[in-house]
Amino acid sequence: xxxxxxxxxxxxxxxxxxxxxxxxxxxxxxxxxxxxxxxxxxxxxxxxxxxxxxxxxxxxxxxxxxxxxxxxxxxxxxxxxxxxxxxxxxxxxxxxxxxxxxxxxxxxxxxxxxxxxxxxxxxxxxxxxxxxxxxxxxxxxxxxxxxxxxxxxxxxxxxxxxxxxxxxxxxxxxxxxxxxxxxxxxxxxxxxxxxxxxxxxxxxxxxxxxxxxxxxxxxxxxxxxxxxxxxxxxxxxxxxxxxxxxxxxxxxxxxxxxxxxxxxxxxxxxxxxxxxxxxxxxxxxxxxxxxxxxxxxxxxxxxxxxxxxxxxxxxxxxxxxxxxxxxxxxxxxxxxxxxxxxxxxxxxxxxxxxxxxxxxxxxxxxxxxxxxxxxxxxxxxxxxxxxxxxxxxxxxxxxxxxxxxxxxxxxxxxxxxxxxxxxxxxxxxxxxxxxxxxxxxxxxxxxxxxxxxxxxxxxxxxxxxxxxxxxxxxxxxxxxxxxxxxxxxxxxxxxxxxxxxxxxxxxxxxxxxxxxxxxxxxxxxxxxxxxxxxxxxxxxxxxxxxxxxxxxxxxxxxxxxxxxxxxxxxxxxxxxxxxxxxxxxxxxxxxxxxxxxxxxxxxxxxxxxx
Numbered sequence: 373x374x375x376x377x378x379x380x381x382x383x384x385x386x387x388x389x390x391x392x393x394x395x396x397x398x399x400x401x402x403x404x405x406x407x408x409x410x411x412x413x414x415x416x417x418x419x420x421x422x423x424x425x426x427x428x429x430x431x432x433x434x435x436x437x438x439x440x441x442x443x444x445x446x447x448x449x450x451x452x453x454x455x456x457x458x459x460x461x462x463x464x465x466x467x468x469x470x471x472x473x474x475x476x477x478x479x480x481x482x483x484x485x486x487x488x489x490x491x492x493x494x495x496x497x498x499x500x501x502x503x504x505x506x507x508x509x510x511x512x513x514x515x516x517x518x519x520x521x522x523x524x525x526x527x528x529x530x531x532x533x534x535x536x537x538x539x540x541x542x543x544x545x546x547x548x549x550x551x552x553x554x555x556x557x558x559x560x561x562x563x564x565x566x567x568x569x570x571x572x573x574x575x576x577x578x579x580x581x582x583x584x585x586x587x588x589x590x591x592x593x594x595x596x597x598x599x600x601x602x603x604x605x606x607x608x609x610x611x612x613x614x615x616x617x618x619x620x621x622x623x624x625x626x627x628x629x630x631x632x633x634x635x636x637x638x639x640x641x642x643x644x645x646x647x648x649x650x651x652x653x654x655x656x657x658x659x660x661x662x663x664x665x666x667x668x669x670x671x672x673x674x675x676x677x678x679x680x681x682x683x684x685x686x687x688x689x690x691x692x693x694x695x696x697x698x699x700x701x702x703x704x705x706x707x708x709x710x711x712x713x714x715x716x717x718x719x720x721x722x723x724x725x726x727x728x729x730x731x732x733x734x735x736x737x738x739x740x741x742x743x744x745x746x747x748x749x750x751x752x753x754x755x756x757x758x759x760x761x762x763x764x765x766x767x768x769x770x771x772x773x774x775x776x777x778x779x780x781x782x783x784x785x786x787x788x789x790x791x792x793x794x795x796x797x798x799x800x801x802x803x804x805x806x807x808x809x810x811x812x813x814x815x816x817x818x819x820x821x822x823x824x825x826x827x828x829x830x831x832x833x834x835x836x837x838x839x840x841x842x843x844x845x846x847x848x849x850x851x852x853x854x855x856x857x858x859x860x861x862x863x864x865x866x867x868x869x870x871x872x873x874x875x876x877x878x879x880x881x882x883x884x885x886x887x888x889x890x891x892x893x894x895x896x897x898x899x900x901x902x903x904x905x906x907x908x909x910x911x912x913x914x915x916x917x918x919x920x921x922x923x924x925x926x927x928x929x930x931x932x933x934x935x936x937x938x939x940x941x942x943x944x945x946x947x948x949x950x951x952x953x954x955x956x957x958x959x960x961x962x963x964x965x966x967x968x969x970x971x972x973x974x975x976x977x978x979x980x981x982x
Contacts, residue, residue, distance in 0.1 A: 658751055665752025668744055672758045675741035676765065682738040683772060688977035690731040691779045692970050694724035696786050697963035707959035708796030715797055722790030725783055732779050740769060768980050775976040782969035785877055789962060792876045799866040806859035814855035815839030816848050825912055832918060843910050843918045853905040860929065861902060864895035879947060879965065886943040890936030897929035
């Protein structure tokens with residue numbers, strides 16, 4: 373039985389906690405286990421016999437003093453020792469290693485565990501039991517006699533076979549021979565006497581749990597080279613057959629990097645992530661594109677709804693509803709030659725223009741829907757529909773811009789006529805008043821009457837149905853000159869100013885330019901008549917008129933007026949041919965021009981509505 377098989381601990385400590393302390397230790401050499409121990413104990417080589425150390429009688433006589441004593445301070449009990457000194461029982465003297473197994477049936481050595489009576493008998497016989505003391509306790513033997521470290525261990529003769537019993541129980545060997553035998557055949561060397569080591573003076577420390585206990589010298593399962601306290605090992609090494617040491621797990625061989633669990637898991641996760649990304653990312657991007665397309669389409673459709681709510685047929689018609697053409701075409705005179713009723717009608721028609729302009733401005737201010745170009749958003753069906761609506765709106769937007777331009781021209785032209793025409797009409801009205809009142813009042817001589825000189829010697833008959841002015845008298849002559857100036861000079865001069873500063877239509881600007889020049893000439897010609905009356909004294913001669921040059925000056929003034937009318941008409945025809953051959957159709961001509969603007973705008977509005 374080995375010290376580490378559970379029956380004994382280091383230094384003989386019994387590791388069997390279930391055995392009572394007063395139970396004698398089992399002798400491994402006695403009983404059925406003797407054969408196993410004998411077979412496991414290496415046989416001693418054939419060496420010269422040891423010289424006797426003494427006779428059995430001397431051993432018995434020596435008594436307790438001859439027994440080896442334990443080192444001082446070692447109070448370890450037998451129950452705590454490693455099976456007693458029986459662990460050092462020698463094999464059969466002279467047996468070889470080959471005979472150890474073959475002699476399994478040989479008689480077992482006598483038991484070293486004996487009762488007190490047997491101990492006394494053994495002591496008198498010089499047996500090995502005497503060395504154990506009276507009670508077979510190794511501690512008692514060690515305590516009875518001091519231990520000599522240089523002494524050779526003595527063995528009782530009873531522990532040897534009968535054929536060598538007469539020899540000395542212990543035969544000393546040469547150290548060289550012993551070492552040579554141990555080195556050459558470590559498992560077949562004879563039992564060697566060891567110098568007893570000095571034991572610790574204090575109780576050994578508690579063996580750490582799980583650590584192998586230290587081996588004693590001479591343990592049959594440790595080779596000669598095993599150090600004191602070295603762990604035991606079986607034939608197969610630590611953990612092998614015959615070893616009590618737990619098998620040691622050999623270091624696992626590292627798997628290739630591609631077979632390691634961490635790499636495989638990482639690779640699987642990476643494959644899953646890549647697969648998820650390959651599927652999920654396009655799906656996510658597609659959904660994002662659809663959502664963005666839906667949002668863009670929704671915004672566009674809302675703007676389109678607001679746009680269409682403004683650009684409807686009602687509003688388009690309201691823009692071009694105001695018209696002054698009917699008022700202008702009603703006059704059979706020059707466009708600005710309107711009656712009082714005609715002026716009132718014109719004023720009312722012109723008041724409607726503001727409403728058309730407001731409606732048009734509302735259309736112009738309406739936000740035009742614009743669908744942002746986004747290739748990704750085309751994944752949305754709503755965006756695709758919005759694209760189709762945007763394309764349709766793009767074509768109508770061209771018409772809308774045209775309508776805004778045309779309607780603006782139409783409304784602006786009417787507004788310009790409405791703004792300028794009152795000044796022309798007023799001038800024309802004053803002219804009519806002068807012809808009807810101012811000039812007749814200057815004719816103080818009735819038809820058939822006479823103008824007599826102051827001395828009454830000469831007279832001048834009046835043969836004009838409207839009467840004749842008295843040019844002979846200074847006061848009446850000035851009255852006539854003032855009336856003529858107010859009626860003709862002021863009128864033509866006023867026309868020239870209106871055409872020059874207040875053209876009735878921008879489209880007829882060239883007409884205004886011609887009219888301003890020509891009517892100013894007519895005004896100058898009439899002013900010459902006035903100047904002649906004021907600056908020239910009448911001629912008082914028989915057979916002569918009072919102002920022989922007056923008729924010529926008046927004729928020149930009339931010629932200038934006719935020249936002005938002809939020049940204005942000619943230029944007018946270049947712009948609006950329907951004016952005809954008389955200025956009396958200028959009103960209708962302006963109406964025709966305005967109607968043309970309205971027609972263009974209405975046609976465009978129809979295209980917008982579709």
